[in-house]
Amino acid sequence: MLKIVVCVKAVPDPKEAHKIKIDPVTKTLIRSSVPLVLNLIDKNAMEAALQLKEQLDAHITVLSMGPPPAGNIVKECLALGADRGYLLADQAFGGADAYATAYTLAKGIEQIGAYDVILCGMASSDGSTEWVGPEIATFLKIPVVTRVKELVEYDGQWWKVKADVENGYRLVQVKLPAVFTVTRELNTPRTLSFSGIIKARKKEITSWGINQLGVPEETVGQKGSPTIVSNLAAIESKREVEIITGTREEKAERLVQKLADTGVI
Amino acid sequence: MQKQTGPVWVIAEQIDCQVLAVSLQLIGQARKLAMELETSVEVVLLGDQLDEQTRQLFAAGADKVYLGNAPELALYQPEMYVEIITKLAKERRPEIMLIGSTSMGCELAPLVAARLATGLTAHCIDLVLDENKILENKIPAYGGLMSIICPDKRPQMATIASGVFPTPHPDDSRTGEIVPLEVPDDIPGLIQTLQVVREEPEGVSLESAPIVVAGGAGAGDLEGWRKIADLSQVLNAALGSTRPAVDAGWTELETMIGQSGKIVSPKLYIGVGLSGELQHMVGVVGAKVMVAINSDAKSPVFEQVDYGIVDDCREFIPTLIEKIKAYQEKLVTC
Ligand SMILES: Cc1cc2nc3c(=O)[nH]c(=O)nc-3n(C[C@H](O)[C@H](O)[C@H](O)COP(=O)(O)OP(=O)(O)OC[C@H]3O[C@@H](n4cnc5c(N)ncnc54)[C@H](O)[C@@H]3O)c2cc1C
Numbered sequence: 230m231l232k233i234v235v236c237v238k239a240v241p242d243p244k245e246a247h248k249i250k251i252d253p254v255t256k257t258l259i260r261s262s263v264p265l266v267l268n269l270i271d272k273n274a275m276e277a278a279l280q281l282k283e284q285l286d287a288h289i290t291v292l293s294m295g296p297p298p299a300g301n302i303v304k305e306c307l308a309l310g311a312d313r314g315y316l317l318a319d320q321a322f323g324g325a326d327a328y329a330t331a332y333t334l335a336k337g338i339e340q341i342g343a344y345d346v347i348l349c350g351m352a353s354s355d356g357s358t359e360w361v362g363p364e365i366a367t368f369l370k371i372p373v374v375t376r377v378k379e380l381v382e383y384d385g386q387w388w389k390v391k392a393d394v395e396n397g398y399r400l401v402q403v404k405l406p407a408v409f410t411v412t413r414e415l416n417t418p419r420t421l422s423f424s425g426i427i428k429a430r431k432k433e434i435t436s437w438g439i440n441q442l443g444v445p446e447e448t449v450g451q452k453g454s455p456t457i458v459s460n461l462a463a464i465e466s467k468r469e470v471e472i473i474t475g476t477r478e479e480k481a482e483r484l485v486q487k488l489a490d491t492g493v494i
Numbered sequence: 495m496q497k498q499t500g501p502v503w504v505i506a507e508q509i510d511c512q513v514l515a516v517s518l519q520l521i522g523q524a525r526k527l528a529m530e531l532e533t534s535v536e537v538v539l540l541g542d543q544l545d546e547q548t549r550q551l552f553a554a555g556a557d558k559v560y561l562g563n564a565p566e567l568a569l570y571q572p573e574m575y576v577e578i579i580t581k582l583a584k585e586r587r588p589e590i591m592l593i594g595s596t597s598m599g600c601e602l603a604p605l606v607a608a609r610l611a612t613g614l615t616a617h618c619i620d621l622v623l624d625e626n627k628i629l630e631n632k633i634p635a636y637g638g639l640m641s642i643i644c645p646d647k648r649p650q651m652a653t654i655a656s657g658v659f660p661t662p663h664p665d666d667s668r669t670g671e672i673v674p675l676e677v678p679d680d681i682p683g684l685i686q687t688l689q690v691v692r693e694e695p696e697g698v699s700l701e702s703a704p705i706v707v708a709g710g711a712g713a714g715d716l717e718g719w720r721k722i723a724d725l726s727q728v729l730n731a732a733l734g735s736t737r738p739a740v741d742a743g744w745t746e747l748e749t750m751i752g753q754s755g756k757i758v759s760p761k762l763y764i765g766v767g768l769s770g771e772l773q774h775m776v777g778v779v780g781a782k783v784m785v786a787i788n789s790d791a792k793s794p795v796f797e798q799v800d801y802g803i804v805d806d807c808r809e810f811i812p813t814l815i816e817k818i819k820a821y822q823e824k825l826v827t828c
């Protein structure tokens with residue numbers, strides 16, 4: 230049986246994320262209550278797992294590190310068809326950079342047990358580093374392929390996959406266990422079904438803190454992060470806008486004239 | 495006695511033996527940082543049948559080039575590349591390591607950083623030294639600029655997109671030392687790149703286009719997106735995008751402009767149906783003339799451009815295209 234772990238992240242809803250701003254005076258973040266949602270591309274990672282389960286004999290575990298409300302996205306993945314859910318939630322995990330996040334997730338994966346394929350999204354919408362997948366692989370001492378856009382073939386030991394590169398692809402052969410980070414091109418995620426939601430009610434989510442992981446406090450969260458934010462600065466635009474007014478026709482006419490005058494068209 | 499600061503490193507990249515522009519740009523910036531730190535610039539270049547390329551690296555500002563030149567290294571091979579770079583970094587103890595945020599760089603950088611147990615900052619738009627000579631990695635966030643530092647661990651690592659720093663003017667009188675690298679023979683062999691297939695990109699290239707039309711979430715749907723694409727076509731412009739347009743599947747990741755995408759500096763930039771989020775706008779700050787078309791008069795995009803049109807882009811664009819065509823015809827006839 231193919232044992233799959235899907236790492237999913239709860240991110241501020243991208244539709245409302247712009248509400249989080251820097252206060253130009255205090256240089257701190259003005260946080261409005263932006264709801265947490267499942268990182269968009271992680272749905273593609275989840276879909277890849279579900280398709281593998283349909284084709285092969287597979288077991289899907291979902292794993293997320295985040296505050297307690299992140300449990301909702303784990304639940305969402307259970308409703309999509311995952312078999313088990315784990316949430317790594319602890320004050321001590323807070324303020325983690327990609328390195329500490331990957332370390333904590335890797336420890337969680339080790340604790341969960343045997344694994345063959347670990348799936349991540351290519352990037353999260355808020356961190357957007359792309360680092361978490363490859364760093365998990367390094368901590369687990371297994372290979373990784375990032376930006377996977379096609380799973381070509383599997384012979385029971387080796388996968389052949391296509392990874393996205395500038396204007397083309399890289400054909401990679403990799404031995405399991407391995408980490409794949411996936412792109413949007415890989416598949417089209419399914420939507421939640423009513424029967425899935427009902428079934429998920431019976432599935433449990435295991436929540437682990439630092440004690441269950443058995444890691445020293447200085448290796449996780451902000452303390453375990455090599456990088457820190459040292460400054461936040463507001464920036465001002467140097468351009469002064471001229472709003473072109475009139476009827477639709479006039480606006481178009483005037484804009485073309487302006488652009489012609491400045492010599493750019 | 496004061497300890498000598500470790501070198502500033504650049505991991506250069508080549509495709510078919512052509513050194514990428516971003517590698518030269520990073521060497522140029524590394525030179526500046528190295529002058530302030532009173533240290534040297536060292537470049538790692540891996541590939542096969544490389545020779546003349548080292549001169550280009552020296553001319554851009556390298557003092558020393560570590561050259562891996564072997565058939566096994568022709569294509570990016572993660573295990574070998576990571577092994578070579580981490581082993582050498584442990585010996586040479588670089589203070590800073592810069593990597594281009596290409597598809598290879600974005601995989602290689604975290605693999606090297608995790609192996610060296612150090613910090614890595616993604617997609618920086620500026621690199622400066624603070625008063626303690628610590629590298630400040632600037633990234634746009636929350637409508638402002640965030641500085642990220644890696645105070646204790648070394649090297650301080652960062653990835654940077656092409657176009658963030660200018661390509662240095664080559665100084666052909668510069669020379670340096672070439673240190674050949676061995677191919678490691680103790681890699682696990684769990685992963686191999688078999689082949690890399692690249693196609694000629696279609697349409698006008700974003701980086702070199704004099705006019706860029708970028709579309710965002712405001713396109714609404716694929717039909718709306720096509721109108722924006724039509725506008726780019728009549729202007730013979732390159733078509734760029736924001737993250738939501740890519741996520742919606744209207745366009746490819748290659749067209750995304752911004753912090754984690756392409757950096758462009760056209761004569762004219764027209765942003766259609768996009769809100770002016772900094773992560774996108776940092777990709778176009780170099781544009782000469784900027785226009786925004788947005789249905790919301792209060793959109794922050796209007797604070798960042800020269801000309802603004804408040805209108806529904808799906809209605810406005812067809813009219814604009816007509817007027818542009820009329821202007822173009824006039825140009826031809828007179
Ligand atoms: C670390 C990080 C890196 C990122 N990197 C990038 C990057 O490189 N590039 C990038 O683009 N994004 C990037 N993002 C995402 C970025 O923060 C924004 O989410 C994104 O740029 C917003 O895209 P948008 O303006 O198209 O969408 P929105 O912010 O949703 O704006 C849509 C706009 O369209 C307008 N509109 C709606 N309907 C119409 C209509 N009919 N006609 C005209 N206007 C209309 C609305 O008024 C609104 O202003 C990154 C985010 C993070 C956290």
Ligand SMILES: Nc1ncnc2c1ncn2[C@@H]1O[C@H](COP(=O)(O)O)[C@@H](O)[C@H]1O
Binds near residue numbers: 238357
């Ligand atoms: N806190 C987290 N919990 C679970 N998975 C995560 C977390 N952070 C990042 N990931 C995974 O790593 C991917 C890349 O994230 P990032 O490195 O932040 O761009 C995401 O798409 C997730 O699959």
